[in-house]
Amino acid sequence: MEFSSKLLENAVNEMSQLPGIGKRTALRLVLHLLRQPEERAFQLSYAIQKVRAEVNFCKSCNNISDTELCEICANPNRHNGVICVVEDIRDVMAIENTGSFRGLYHVLGGKISPMDGIGPQDLKIQSLVEKVKSGETKELIFAMSPTMEGDTTNFYIFRQLDGLDVKTSTIARGISAGNELEYADEITLGRSIIDRIPFVASLKS
Template sequence: MVFSSALIENAVNEFAKLPGIGKKTALRLVLHLLKQETVQVQQFGEAIARMRQQIRFCKVCHNVSDEEICGVCSSHSRQRQVVCLVESIRDVMAIENTQQFNGLYHVLGGIISPIDGVGPEQLNIQSLVERVKNEGVTEVIMALSPTIEGDTTIYYLSKKLREYPVKITTIARGIAFGGELEYADEMTLARSISNRLPLDSYVKP
């Protein structure tokens, strides 16, 4: 692509580094920004740079935070004995959006995946063990994706936590709401039958 301005070429190249954004989309975005007020575009650039520069990770649960301890961990209205283990901060957001969970979180920062070279030592596992050991955690909910890597991580962690008096649960696997039974894979369908629930738990909100 021929650009008549190095400034534009530079901006397009930076946008095109983002996932799912090719050169053409990048150019469209840059031309859109060109039409905006200088102040607005500056705000945009600064918001991004500031976000990366000033963001912190909660010392307790490793979630993103503006403070040393995140809002969830420092809240007094949360059940402190229940910890929901998730892979990434995106999962925290997803669960928080349901407004159904009132415990704390622990962000692993990935899952055990030998193919991608991710072993237990790269994940926030030691700090989870410390929390279980010292902070009176009674239940750890493993909210990891139902993949081979997820299951491996759950298995590894359950062995690590075995020596402490803590209940380990996983989120329910089954047919999603709105999902069609006949298109569900065999594994999910089989599990959803063997883990069938009494009707009153279904009716509950």
């Protein structure tokens, strides 16, 4: 792409570094900003700078937070005996939206993925193990995505907990609400039969 302006070229190049944004989309976004009042572009620029410079992670669970302890960890009404282990803060938001979990979270910040060069030392696993060792945790719920990397991460953490008195569980895998059985994959359908639950229990939620 040939640009008539270096400033424009630079902005498009920076914008196209974002995931899923190619050069053409980046150009469209930058041209949109040029058509908007100056304040709009400055507000975006300022918000990006500010969030990157001042963002804070909860010192207990590693969730993004404006305070030292995030709202969830600081809430005395949450059960601190159950910790739900998730990949990133979007998972915290998703689970919070369901309203079915009243314990605490632990955000790993990713999953073990040798293909992407991410090993256990790049994730907040050590602090999780320390937390469990300190004794208050009765149950860890692994809520990673059911992929190869998610399973590997779960298993790695499970091994680190060897000898510690903590219950571990993983979120149920099965047929999603509203899905047709015939389109479910074999692994999921198979697991949903092996892990079947008493019908009376299924009426509860």
